Amino acid sequence: xxxxxxxxxxxxxxxxxxxxxxxxxxxxxxxxxxxxxxxxxxxxxxxxxxxxxxxxxxxxxxxxxxxxxxxxxxxxxxxxxxxxxxxxxxxxxxxxxxxxxxxxxxxxxxxxxxxxxxxxxxxxxxxxxxxxxxxxxxxxxxxxxxxxxxxxxxxxxxxxxxxxxxxxxxxxxxxxxxxxxxxxxxxxxxxxxxxxxxxxxxxxxxxxxxxx
Numbered sequence: 001x002x003x004x005x006x007x008x009x010x011x012x013x014x015x016x017x018x019x020x021x022x023x024x025x026x027x028x029x030x031x032x033x034x035x036x037x038x039x040x041x042x043x044x045x046x047x048x049x050x051x052x053x054x055x056x057x058x059x060x061x062x063x064x065x066x067x068x069x070x071x072x073x074x075x076x077x078x079x080x081x082x083x084x085x086x087x088x089x090x091x092x093x094x095x096x097x098x099x100x101x102x103x104x105x106x107x108x109x110x111x112x113x114x115x116x117x118x119x120x121x122x123x124x125x126x127x128x129x130x131x132x133x134x135x136x137x138x139x140x141x142x143x144x145x146x147x148x149x150x151x152x153x154x155x156x157x158x159x160x161x162x163x164x165x166x167x168x169x170x171x172x173x174x175x176x177x178x179x180x181x182x183x184x185x186x187x188x189x190x191x192x193x194x195x196x197x198x199x200x201x202x203x204x205x206x207x208x209x210x211x212x
Contacts, residue, residue, distance in 0.1 A: 025037035032038060043049050065072040078085055097105075 021037050024039060025031060028038050030038040046052060061071075061075075065075050
């Protein structure tokens with residue numbers, strides 16, 4: 001049992017050494033006459049290490065994404081659809097198709113070739129925009145951004161005004177309508193009480209007048 005464990009451990013170490021040699025060769029691309037890969041040179045400073053170089057590359061890419069919208073769009077596209085940036089594996093031709101079948105498949109798309117060619121040719125007839133007009137449009141971009149921010153602020157203010165208006169209407173309904181209704185109901189109740197008292201007094205006076 002001990003011999004088997006030693007054999008397994010020895011084989012594992014040999015495999016790890018072989019993988020390490022392959023990685024070393026991939027990094028340096030050089031080997032001695034015996035086939036042993038040349039070890040990579042030791043970095044002169046900490047800034048020359050692989051981790052620091054990768055960190056600098058990430059910072060440079062981040063700065064580019066901040067300053068160049070196209071780079072930022074590409075990075076966002078990569079984050080959302082990473083499959084688009086993976087190479088498509090070549091598809092082999094099915095072996096069960098004959099040459100006649102393959103020819104029929106190709107000929108079925110023959111009508112699309114002239115149409116595509118005409119569309120590509122029509123691109124040459126499209127007028128190229130004036131450089132001065134394009135430059136003026138680019139110069140208008142900061143103003144357009146400012147207008148967009150102003151529009152967002154106005155939309156936010158309008159939303160706040162709507163909320164405040166709704167609160168005022170609710171307060172007016174509670175105080176003006178509901179409160180007035182309660183007040184009128186109270187006054188109506190008082191008037192009914194007064195009318196009953198007046199009628200009772202009139203009845204008493206009529207009885208007294210009849211007795212006399």
